[in-house]
Amino acid sequence: MTPAETRRIGLRLENIDKRYGGLYALRRVSLEIAPGECVAFAGRNGSGKTTLLRIAAQLVRPSAGKLTFSPAPKESERATKNTGFVAHATMVYDELTAEENLLLFARLLQIPEPAKCVETLLHEVGLFERRDSLVRTFSRGMRQRVAIARALLHQPSVLLLDEPATGLDPQGVTWLAATLRRLRDAGSTILMSLHGESEISDLATRAIRLDAGAVVADTRNGASLHSILTFADA
Amino acid sequence: MSLFSNTSVLLGKELRTEFRSRELLTTTVVFILMIVVLFSFTFDPTREESRRFGPGLLWLAFLFAASLMLQPGFLREQTNDTLSALRLSVSDPFAIFLSKLCANTLFLLITELLLLPIFAVLYNVPLLGVVPQLALVLFLGSLGLSVTGTTLSAISAQARMRELLLPLLLLPLLTPLLIASTEATAALFAENPALRWDWLAFLIAFDIIFLTAVWLFGEYLLEE
Numbered sequence: 001m002t003p004a005e006t007r008r009i010g011l012r013l014e015n016i017d018k019r020y021g022g023l024y025a026l027r028r029v030s031l032e033i034a035p036g037e038c039v040a041f042a043g044r045n046g047s048g049k050t051t052l053l054r055i056a057a058q059l060v061r062p063s064a065g066k067l068t069f070s071p072a073p074k075e076s077e078r079a080t081k082n083t084g085f086v087a088h089a090t091m092v093y094d095e096l097t098a099e100e101n102l103l104l105f106a107r108l109l110q111i112p113e114p115a116k117c118v119e120t121l122l123h124e125v126g127l128f129e130r131r132d133s134l135v136r137t138f139s140r141g142m143r144q145r146v147a148i149a150r151a152l153l154h155q156p157s158v159l160l161l162d163e164p165a166t167g168l169d170p171q172g173v174t175w176l177a178a179t180l181r182r183l184r185d186a187g188s189t190i191l192m193s194l195h196g197e198s199e200i201s202d203l204a205t206r207a208i209r210l211d212a213g214a215v216v217a218d219t220r221n222g223a224s225l226h227s228i229l230t231f232a233d234a
Numbered sequence: 235m236s237l238f239s240n241t242s243v244l245l246g247k248e249l250r251t252e253f254r255s256r257e258l259l260t261t262t263v264v265f266i267l268m269i270v271v272l273f274s275f276t277f278d279p280t281r282e283e284s285r286r287f288g289p290g291l292l293w294l295a296f297l298f299a300a301s302l303m304l305q306p307g308f309l310r311e312q313t314n315d316t317l318s319a320l321r322l323s324v325s326d327p328f329a330i331f332l333s334k335l336c337a338n339t340l341f342l343l344i345t346e347l348l349l350l351p352i353f354a355v356l357y358n359v360p361l362l363g364v365v366p367q368l369a370l371v372l373f374l375g376s377l378g379l380s381v382t383g384t385t386l387s388a389i390s391a392q393a394r395m396r397e398l399l400l401p402l403l404l405l406p407l408l409t410p411l412l413i414a415s416t417e418a419t420a421a422l423f424a425e426n427p428a429l430r431w432d433w434l435a436f437l438i439a440f441d442i443i444f445l446t447a448v449w450l451f452g453e454y455l456l457e458e
Binding site: 087 | 236239240243244247250251254255313314315316318319320321322323324325457458
């Protein structure tokens with residue numbers, strides 16, 4: 001799908017804390033993400049990347065601090081509707097077919113001509129031939145393709161990706177990188193958690209490293225981007 | 235408008251997945267049939283005894299069926315984190331709850347519809363003369379069961395020991411509904427059947443109160 005010019009939305013996280021019982025998943029995280037920025041989050045397992053993305057998606061309420069969008073969504077509009085989210089889990093139904101899954105979410109998102117949009121996306125993710133197969137019969141990589149297609153259905157202004165290349169074959173990673181590049185160039189704000197460098201990390205215009213729930217490095221500089229994503233100075 | 239269009243889309247999904255697998259309906263119908271048949275083996279009621287004890291047995295069986303049927307409602311959404319995908323996609327989160335409520339009520343009514351003729355034969359209770367009135371009582375009672383059960387299913391789905399938690403919370407909370415439904419049904423099974431409006435009013439009030447509470451606070455139930 002060729003993205004049209006996307007509505008540009010930035011995010012501001014102010015002193016965000018997230019506690020699970022006595023354990024801090026995030027500790028006083030403050031970030032200003034400009035509209036159209038492509039941010040890669042790096043960090044060890046348990047450093048708080050997933051929690052941060054889920055808070056940005058408004059799926060998890062922070063224990064303290066504030067998340068705001070600029071421009072703020074209209075009163076009649078749910079901010080979540082501008083967001084596309086790819087999580088660790090596929091977020092699609094195993095007992096529905098690929099086409100039924102995408103049609104379900106396209107209708108919920110009230111996309112005009114949902115059938116046409118779904119058909120185009122199925123071609124793009126290379127699953128058109130398998131559109132009538134139940135998702136539970138798919139491999140991990142194919143499920144991930146459906147998951148990514150679901151997140152892209154409404155051409156979101158803010159795209160949140162938690163290790164989006166999980167399970168994808170090299171062709172899949174190339175396709176995803178090209179798609180994200182188009183979205184970034186069209187003005188979407190992209191936040192993604194990554195492990196190591198890849199075609200996808202090359203898209204990042206900013207890299208942030210988290211450690212024990214706190215931001216320990218934040219750069220827009222090309223050389224430092226590389227060291228943050230590869231843990232070169234860790 | 236968005237609430238109703240989102241609800242109808244989600245209800246379609248609920249019906250499609252259930253009628254495709256028939257997991258819930260089949261197991262619940264078999265379970266409830268076993269309860270009613272086993273009850274009939276344990277004592278051999280006269281017609282008079284059936285009129286007295288039948289309504290209570292019937293609603294206890296419905297209650298057990300509901301606790302079995304309502305459990306997976308939100309649990310299924312946990313498997314692939316589809317609840318998060320729904321929360322990101324709907325215009326009004328109440329649509330998620332409303333679609334599950336409609337589906338659960340429908341499945342419960344189908345189960346009751348299948349059970350009633352068997353109950354009438356086993357317990358020698360004539361139902362033909364009171365079908366419309368009984369349908370009204372069953373609808374109001376089942377709606378109450380579904381509203382409460384769906385709410386608690388959303389709460390318990392994120393808890394540890396969730397399989398035990400739902401019946402533990404559901405059964406005491408439904409005691410008033412069980413009494414009202416049993417009394418209203420007993421009046422219909424009596425020698426001179428009558429619709430007890432006082433118990434019906436109680437059932438309507440129960441349904442409205444719980445539905446309003448869920449409408450007001452439902453979004454918090456769905457949060458992580």
